[in-house]
Amino acid sequence: MTIPVLTIDGPSGAGKGTVSRLVAKKLGWHYLDSGSIYRSLAIALLQQSVDLNDEEEIVKVAQNIVLEFECADELIVKLNGENITAQLGLESTGTVASVVAALPEVRRVLLQKQKDFRQLPGLVADGRDMGTVVFPDAQNKVYLTASAVQRATRRYKQLKEKGIDANLSLITDEIEERDRRDMERETAPLVMASDALYIDSSDMSITAVIEEVLGLIH
Ligand SMILES: Nc1ncnc2c1ncn2[C@@H]1O[C@H](COP(=O)(O)OP(=O)(O)OP(=O)(O)O)[C@@H](O)[C@H]1O
Numbered sequence: 114m115t116i117p118v119l120t121i122d123g124p125s126g127a128g129k130g131t132v133s134r135l136v137a138k139k140l141g142w143h144y145l146d147s148g149s150i151y152r153s154l155a156i157a158l159l160q161q162s163v164d165l166n167d168e169e170e171i172v173k174v175a176q177n178i179v180l181e182f183e184c185a186d187e188l189i190v191k192l193n194g195e196n197i198t199a200q201l202g203l204e205s206t207g208t209v210a211s212v213v214a215a216l217p218e219v220r221r222v223l224l225q226k227q228k229d230f231r232q233l234p235g236l237v238a239d240g241r242d243m244g245t246v247v248f249p250d251a252q253n254k255v256y257l258t259a260s261a262v263q264r265a266t267r268r269y270k271q272l273k274e275k276g277i278d279a280n281l282s283l284i285t286d287e288i289e290e291r292d293r294r295d296m297e298r299e300t301a302p303l304v305m306a307s308d309a310l311y312i313d314s315s316d317m318s319i320t321a322v323i324e325e326v327l328g329l330i331h
């Protein structure tokens with residue numbers, strides 16, 4: 114039996130995580146936030162002061178990380194037994210994640226961890242290469258985007274709400290730099306799958322996006 118998968122790919126701050134989590138809840142499906150795997154690796158590398166130019170050492174750390182996910186109101190992630198949820202959303206974590214995510218061997222090592230999430234009754238998977246590389250046979254695919262200004266503003270508000278100091282112009286620069294790195298890397302770049310539904314959420318509410326995505330499933 115083929116286990117159904119809905120993939121939601123797109124750039125940072127497009128709303129993939131928010132939409133995926135709520136759609137998964139509505140459908141009663143599992144949820145994979147693949148970015149949190151790359152972010153967890155980034156945190157492990159920072160904790161162990163690994164040189165980000167030392168590819169061999171980065172791959173070793175990727176091979177050995179033990180991750181636990183708990184899908185409550187927010188996603189709780191434990192790295193080697195330690196709750197790292199608070200550090201996960203920092204823009205600095207995302208930047209390191211995108212640097213190491215460009216390494217082909219890192220992606221190869223982390224591939225199976227992502228595929229393992231495909232379990233009954235179904236999976237909603239969000240990331241950059243869910244519909245193109247990890248689950249190319251997914252029955253439903255979405256490419257969710259929004260303008261860089263909207264995405265940076267959303268991220269700024271999100272950080273402020275969490276009480277984290279943030280600078281809008283710096284966040285805009287970081288998001289644009291991360292987009293460029295994710296789209297231009299050679300292995301599994303962020304591209305829209307040819308069979309994906311394109312949604313630009315710049316002027317859409319979260320509810321409107323969810324309705325459009327659920328319409329695809331039904
Ligand atoms: N359509 C929307 N309208 C307004 N705010 C939104 C919309 N979609 C998402 N947001 C808000 O934008 C912020 C970023 O959303 P989210 O974390 O889901 O993005 P993402 O695409 O998963 O980003 P990343 O890839 O960096 O994890 C959140 O605070 C979320 O509530």
Ligand SMILES: Nc1ccn([C@@H]2O[C@H](COP(=O)(O)O)[C@@H](O)[C@H]2O)c(=O)n1
Pocket residue numbers: 125147148149151152207210211212214215239240241242243291295
């Ligand atoms: N499928 C994926 C998911 C993420 N990445 C990289 O991780 C960075 C952080 O991801 P977020 O979704 O949590 O923002 C992202 O910028 C990518 O570089 C990836 O390569 N593939």
